[in-house]
Amino acid sequence: MHNxxxxxxxxxxxAVDGELSFQQWExxxxxxxxxxxxxxxKGLALVSSGGTSVPLEMNAVRFVTNFSTGSRGxxxxxxxxxxxxxxxLLHSESAQLPFRRVMDNMDTERFFTELMAPEKSSAVxxxxxxxxxxxxxxxxxxxxxxxxxxxxxxxxxxxxxxRAECLRTMPMVLLAAAAVSDYFIPRTLxxxxxxxxxxxxxVHFSCVPKVLNVLSDIWHTADCDVSRLFVTFKLETHDxxxxxxxxxxxxxxxxxxxxxNKLQEYKERVVMYWRxxxxxxxxxxxxxxxxxxxxxxxxxxxRIECDATGGGRS
Amino acid sequence: MHNxxxxxxxxxxxAVDGELSFQQWExxxxxxxxxxxxxxxKGLALVSSGGTSVPLEMNAVRFVTNFSTGSRGxxxxxxxxxxxxxxxLLHSESAQLPFRRVMDNMDTERFFTELMAPEKSSAVxxxxxxxxxxxxxxxxxxxxxxxxxxxxxxxxxxxxxxRAECLRTMPMVLLAAAAVSDYFIPRTLxxxxxxxxxxxxxVHFSCVPKVLNVLSDIWHTADCDVSRLFVTFKLETHDxxxxxxxxxxxxxxxxxxxxxNKLQEYKERVVMYWRxxxxxxxxxxxxxxxxxxxxxxxxxxxRIECDATGGGRS
Numbered sequence: 001m002h003n004x005x006x007x008x009x010x011x012x013x014x015a016v017d018g019e020l021s022f023q024q025w026e027x028x029x030x031x032x033x034x035x036x037x038x039x040x041x042k043g044l045a046l047v048s049s050g051g052t053s054v055p056l057e058m059n060a061v062r063f064v065t066n067f068s069t070g071s072r073g074x075x076x077x078x079x080x081x082x083x084x085x086x087x088x089l090l091h092s093e094s095a096q097l098p099f100r101r102v103m104d105n106m107d108t109e110r111f112f113t114e115l116m117a118p119e120k121s122s123a124v125x126x127x128x129x130x131x132x133x134x135x136x137x138x139x140x141x142x143x144x145x146x147x148x149x150x151x152x153x154x155x156x157x158x159x160x161x162x163r164a165e166c167l168r169t170m171p172m173v174l175l176a177a178a179a180v181s182d183y184f185i186p187r188t189l190x191x192x193x194x195x196x197x198x199x200x201x202x203v204h205f206s207c208v209p210k211v212l213n214v215l216s217d218i219w220h221t222a223d224c225d226v227s228r229l230f231v232t233f234k235l236e237t238h239d240x241x242x243x244x245x246x247x248x249x250x251x252x253x254x255x256x257x258x259x260x261n262k263l264q265e266y267k268e269r270v271v272m273y274w275r276x277x278x279x280x281x282x283x284x285x286x287x288x289x290x291x292x293x294x295x296x297x298x299x300x301x302x303r304i305e306c307d308a309t310g311g312g313r314s
Numbered sequence: 315m316h317n318x319x320x321x322x323x324x325x326x327x328x329a330v331d332g333e334l335s336f337q338q339w340e341x342x343x344x345x346x347x348x349x350x351x352x353x354x355x356k357g358l359a360l361v362s363s364g365g366t367s368v369p370l371e372m373n374a375v376r377f378v379t380n381f382s383t384g385s386r387g388x389x390x391x392x393x394x395x396x397x398x399x400x401x402x403l404l405h406s407e408s409a410q411l412p413f414r415r416v417m418d419n420m421d422t423e424r425f426f427t428e429l430m431a432p433e434k435s436s437a438v439x440x441x442x443x444x445x446x447x448x449x450x451x452x453x454x455x456x457x458x459x460x461x462x463x464x465x466x467x468x469x470x471x472x473x474x475x476x477r478a479e480c481l482r483t484m485p486m487v488l489l490a491a492a493a494v495s496d497y498f499i500p501r502t503l504x505x506x507x508x509x510x511x512x513x514x515x516x517v518h519f520s521c522v523p524k525v526l527n528v529l530s531d532i533w534h535t536a537d538c539d540v541s542r543l544f545v546t547f548k549l550e551t552h553d554x555x556x557x558x559x560x561x562x563x564x565x566x567x568x569x570x571x572x573x574x575n576k577l578q579e580y581k582e583r584v585v586m587y588w589r590x591x592x593x594x595x596x597x598x599x600x601x602x603x604x605x606x607x608x609x610x611x612x613x614x615x616x617r618i619e620c621d622a623t624g625g626g627r628s
Contacts, residue, residue: 053379059551062380062495064370094408100422103429108414108454112445115417115429115438124429131426140422181376183515201497205515237373 001209003217006154009209013147013187022152025141026159029088032139033164036086041137043085043171043304046156048178049073050092052146056203058190063145064205068179070095072233072266075293076175078127081134083301088139088160090152092178097140099131146181150211157215161222171304173229174219176212184208212253220254227307229300231257235266246273257303259296267292272299315523317531320468323523327461327501336466339455340473343402346453347478350400355451357399357485357618360470362492363387364406366460370517372504377459378519382493384409386547386580389607390489395448397615402453402474404466406492412452413445460495464525471529475536485618487543488533490526498522526567534568541621543614545571549580560587571617573610581606586613 010019036044051068070091077087077098089098096104102123103111114124141156143149157174160167183205212232219230232255236242239262246260250273260271260281270292272282282299286292324333350358365382384405391401391412403412410418416437417425428438455470457463471488474481497519526546533544546569550556553576560574564587574585574595584606586596596613600606 056378062378064376065367065379066376097422100425103425104418108411108445109449111414111417112442115434116442118432120430128426128430131422135423200521201519203517203519205517207514 001211001214003214006150006209006211006214010147010151013184014151018148019151022148022155025152026155026163029139029141029156029159030164032086032088033160033167036137037164037166037170039086039137041084041086041170043173043301044160044167045077045080045085045087045173045175046090046160047073047076047080047087047175048090048149048153049076050095051179052092052149052181053144054146054181054184054205055190056185058187064181064183066179066181068092068095070097071101072261072293073175073177074098074101075291076177076297077138078130079291079294079297081137082130083297085301086137086139088141088156090141090143090149090156090178092149093142093144098138099127102127146184146208149178149180150208154211154215154218157218161218161224161228168224169226171227171308172224173231173300173304174215176215176230176232179235180208182208210253212249212255216254227304229256229304231255231259231300233259233261235261235263237263243271246271247278250275250278257300270296272296274303315525315528317528320464320523320525320528324461324465327498328465332462333465336462336469339466340469340477343453343455343470343473344478346400346402347474347481350451351478351480351484353400353451355398355400355484357487357615358474358481359391359394359399359401359487359489360404360474361387361390361394361401361489362404362463362467363390364409364457365493366406366463366495367458368460368495368498368519369504370499372501378495378497380493380495382406382409384411385415386607387489387491388412388415389605390491390611391452392444393605393608393611395451396444397611399615400451400453402455402470404455404457404463404470404492406463407456407458411454413441416441460498460522463492463494464522468525468529468532471532475532475542482538483540485541485622486538487545487614487618488529489545489547490529491547493549494522496522524567526563526569530568541618543570543618545569545573545614547573547575549575549577551577557585560585561592564589564592571614584610586610588617 049072050070051066053063053065056062073089073091074096077089080087103114114120141152143152160172186206216230219228222228232249232253234246234249236245242260242262246258249258256275258273260273268286270284284292284295284299363386364384365380367377367379370376387403387405388410391403394401417428428434455466457466500520530544533542536542546563546567548560548563550559556574556576560572563572570589572587574587582600584598598606598609598613
């Protein structure tokens, strides 16, 4: 896929008012970039999270969704901001959000107990403290459908890589952790109203265009003096297929790193395939009382540090 | 649809471990019935809320969902408990929950401000007070798929109508406010793993069985001495079709009341079609600073009061 084909995909599949309302984000992202470049941030991360939904009608009552809580993206953001990085999180409306997810995941009884307690539990006190300290380094951008997701991801990528002069000297990483639907229904084929039939319903989905190579091109052609890492995630259910597909994605999408997750253990263990050393992946295992996202972040930041001191890749 | 057909539908479409884990709810519902019948509750409401999801694979990664926030059901429950009714809420996992939805709907900044404030805002203080006072009168039962929803709704209906002797003298109302998917994929036709294809994807959905008449039979054949109302909801986008379909549902599902909602104004105005006076529906309009759910509840409770004093239906 080329950038022009992607532009045609958007003009064919996005409502005009959707496009206009999304364009406000360019200004907000550039303002955010100005602010964090003036602060003491060590770098800027663009993280995507959640699952994308696919409407079945123009005035949509029904959607195809995919199973994703957004916890990976939320965890990565939490670990990045405490390491003094600024983060833009492109998240689905239903995704778990950084920091507040601790309260959101509580059952109602504990939720109200925490809410009314004069002294918060240590877990809640800790996340509230971290949120307050770092909230100005966090920009949340919500999306709903798969088309909106792709549009916003390209818009923000272009803004931070090519529009924001102030970011030229700041290391950046794009962590594409959202679970993107493989299928969608083109707008021209969408039923206008709620589909109704007494004899079942047959739906044909088209393939969502593969856009990561377009984003990689935008990301890697930025005129900058510092490290710019492009990281994608691959989720499968079989070890062997996971390795094959992760290695394939390294070249297919021209990314610097593929984080391979097996569905059954994605919170416990990941394998990191680097573009320059695909044959010797880094295996990360969650430590007791720690998170795997924290290890992923440390591993990536070490690489960026290494690049900066000239000890990194050839 | 007959009750036996419905049992066959469950045995064909539900995983065995799903059925076993759901059966625990019978005991919990009966315990709850015992507790509230000993208290001073004026009646028991069974409310359903949220949208149902339809898995596209056996090990489901993708689902068809419908657009429903669950706010109608949450509002009905809030208004019922303050009027001294006990409530069982059968809600989708993603539905808004009574009381805590006020906090859940806040943006993150306001959420954390409320969380840490020594003095809560009046809106939050009010819902926390109401929750604390009435929480023992509230039983929340979560569901995920459309099949799970139908199974649990029948299980709870049978439990409160036919198993719980203690409820024989307590007025009851069933408010079926959940948005139920019209289509699903039979288990025998489900792909075991994530569907994969390079040329799009075609999915055929079967019709979900219409079960409200089965539930109405269970509801209305209960051996009891008091009012038992069976209320369904109808949502459409055109006025005329809405009236036609609401009137049709009155007889098709043998319900006492159909609450007709037009999508464009469902939080502002509803039309209540009663079985015994279908030609003269009650129109409810949201008052300033009030909720439409509060009016729906008042209207239903007046009818129950009227039945109890013999001034009601013929």
